[in-house]
Amino acid sequence: MEEYVIRIVVVGVMSWSLIFMITRRTFASYSFEFSNRLVSTLHATVAVILASLSVQHWSCPVCPVASYSSPQQMKTLAFSMSYMMYDLVCCHFDKGVGLDNAIHHLVSIVGFGAGLAYQRCGSEMVAALWITEISSPFLHLRELLKEIGFRDTDLNLAADICFATFFTLGRMVGGPYLAYVTLSAPNPFLIKVMGLGLQLVSAFWFYKIIRMMRYKLKKRSSSSDKKFS
Numbered sequence: 001m002e003e004y005v006i007r008i009v010v011v012g013v014m015s016w017s018l019i020f021m022i023t024r025r026t027f028a029s030y031s032f033e034f035s036n037r038l039v040s041t042l043h044a045t046v047a048v049i050l051a052s053l054s055v056q057h058w059s060c061p062v063c064p065v066a067s068y069s070s071p072q073q074m075k076t077l078a079f080s081m082s083y084m085m086y087d088l089v090c091c092h093f094d095k096g097v098g099l100d101n102a103i104h105h106l107v108s109i110v111g112f113g114a115g116l117a118y119q120r121c122g123s124e125m126v127a128a129l130w131i132t133e134i135s136s137p138f139l140h141l142r143e144l145l146k147e148i149g150f151r152d153t154d155l156n157l158a159a160d161i162c163f164a165t166f167f168t169l170g171r172m173v174g175g176p177y178l179a180y181v182t183l184s185a186p187n188p189f190l191i192k193v194m195g196l197g198l199q200l201v202s203a204f205w206f207y208k209i210i211r212m213m214r215y216k217l218k219k220r221s222s223s224s225d226k227k228f229s
Helices: 003-026 032-054 071-091 099-118 122-133 136-150 154-184 189-228
Strands: none
Touching: 003 032, 003 071, 032 071, 032 122, 032 136, 071 099, 071 122, 099 122, 099 189, 122 154, 122 189, 136 154, 154 189
């Protein structure tokens, strides 16, 4: 693994931790999770921008397949790996990490580590990063809105719908295609396993999101019926 990659990961973990501590002090009246979600939103936004800048051919965003990673792709993956390492530890200081979330973090960290060690599959991994993080700002926004007093409002429902839409398009439309490309290309076995694992976790979350949206819409419909009855 290149020395500059290790440096980005180490500095990144320390930087995310420092940003969290500053955020926690600034928003001391809110919960631990509130501050961590602000940090997560920052990472998701920057990660999508860096991933977009790392695409080598916009006519085929996942091309060249199974090729050596560009320096920009390596830096982008190292940046996000540092965040995943920080977040996995940080979550344990609050309510702990659910099994599905822990698996997601571990799959991501191992996947990033394998990609950085092999210095290959940069196109596929950057595409995976873009797909997985494009919905994250809306995921965190819906929870942030609840804590500042907008629970069960139209604004919160709009955030729920945006999250569900971006998640579905990214992980359940783009995700299966990317998984197929990754598995069918001559990529290292570990990269294929991580790609498949990430898609399986996404499918499980998709099931949970469908249930959540059905409940929310049914609840909203019931409230509207009572209001006009």
